[in-house]
Amino acid sequence: MKVTVFAGPSLPPSDREEYAGVEWRPPAEAGDLLRLRAERPRAICLIDGYFDHRPAVRHKEILLLLSEGVRILGASSIGALRAAEMDDFGMVGVGAIYRAYASGRITGDDEVALVHGPAEWGWRPMSVPLVDIRATLCRAMREKVLAAVDARALLRTAAATHYVERSWEGLVGTAPLPAATQDRLSAWLAAGQVSQKRIDARACLVAAMAGESTRRSRPAMVRTVFVDALARQCGVALDAPLPAPAPASPLSSPDAPHSGTGNGREPIA
Numbered sequence: 001m002k003v004t005v006f007a008g009p010s011l012p013p014s015d016r017e018e019y020a021g022v023e024w025r026p027p028a029e030a031g032d033l034l035r036l037r038a039e040r041p042r043a044i045c046l047i048d049g050y051f052d053h054r055p056a057v058r059h060k061e062i063l064l065l066l067s068e069g070v071r072i073l074g075a076s077s078i079g080a081l082r083a084a085e086m087d088d089f090g091m092v093g094v095g096a097i098y099r100a101y102a103s104g105r106i107t108g109d110d111e112v113a114l115v116h117g118p119a120e121w122g123w124r125p126m127s128v129p130l131v132d133i134r135a136t137l138c139r140a141m142r143e144k145v146l147a148a149v150d151a152r153a154l155l156r157t158a159a160a161t162h163y164v165e166r167s168w169e170g171l172v173g174t175a176p177l178p179a180a181t182q183d184r185l186s187a188w189l190a191a192g193q194v195s196q197k198r199i200d201a202r203a204c205l206v207a208a209m210a211g212e213s214t215r216r217s218r219p220a221m222v223r224t225v226f227v228d229a230l231a232r233q234c235g236v237a238l239d240a241p242l243p244a245p246a247p248a249s250p251l252s253s254p255d256a257p258h259s260g261t262g263n264g265r266e267p268i269a
Helices: 034-039 059-067 078-089 096-103 130-142 148-159 168-174 179-192 196-210 225-234
Strands: 003-006 022-025 043-046 071-075 092-094
Touching (some): 034 059, 034 225, 059 078, 071 078, 071 196, 078 092, 078 096, 092 096, 092 196, 096 196, 130 148, 130 179, 168 179
Parallel strands (some): 003 043, 071 092
16 A cells, blocks of 8 residues: 655655655645545645645545545645644644644644745745744754844744745845844855755655554544535545555655655645
8 A cells, every 4th residue: 555645845856766655646635635535545645735726625525534544644734734623533743833733833824835836847946935934043043143033023024925925035135134144144044944844744754654653543524515515526436335455565764854835836835
């Protein structure tokens, strides 16, 4: 059985070669998880997904698969958001971004939103997500590149900027920082940026391949007209019998990361 991963810019193609036994799919939209129902993957990693120009992954399709025993993990982007919303129902959240949503330290979906290039461009990010800005500012303070007052000024500027326009060049040039601080930060950013989304995405794959250490009970699924409508749109027969799960095959996994989303300009979370 395979691990199916919905990923875009949070996990660039250069990171994917080391993961054996993974089926890579583009960022998810509504119905994509429901279409996997008959395939019975070993696990699903929901990392990146559309949310604006395309309908986002529905909670009910996640709940349906969970109720039928499919392991679903979420991290990094819309996966972290959905995991925080559905961890009481058995979805497994991984990483710092998930924990920030689950604890209420962050709440907005724009925290993980960005625009990106198409698959042919390697899902190249074209804006910077707020969660990565937060992580980078924390590192800059630890390394004495920024004082706390300057980091707070940058974060306020970033939060007030629409997600499609967030860039380090724009933020450093707009925030009320001393000229010397702007120069120091600009030089440091070339090597100092933190991609928390990438860190969490890698951790999610490691967790999916390793399996869960504790068994989670299956949630109850309540069929609604919305689930039935989505299934019809996707060509999924919900009343068809499911195939028996295949035995798990061994998957190689890389070492855990050390620390720490289509077409041209569609938003992704």
